[in-house]
């Protein structure tokens with residue numbers, strides 16, 4: 001009967017580990033995880049990796065931010081293959097990437113997206 005106690009720490013570690021895996025944020029996919037190897041799609045994912053903070057501040061206007069399993073930001077579109085099949089997500093990603101490369105501030109980029117899509 002005493003032997004059972006030996007397993008308690010092991011079980012606790014396993015539970016903690018699986019909780020960690022469930023709750024940790026998903027990473028942005030990289031190009032070799034994609035099925036759609038169109039240059040603009042790859043570029044969009046590269047920008048999402050490079051400018052995570054800006055993507056996290058940006059809304060996605062493709063409709064993915066409402067309903068069940070709604071995305072929290074444009075960044076979420078690039079944590080799965082959602083983004084590779086969504087021309088809207090890709091277009092937004094390319095705008096952010098190009099503006100960031102030019103040195104445009106996050107605030108202005110968010111404004112540019114809002115003006116373009118929320119009307």
Ligand SMILES: [Zn+2]
Nearest residue numbers: 060062064077
């Ligand atoms: Zn989206």
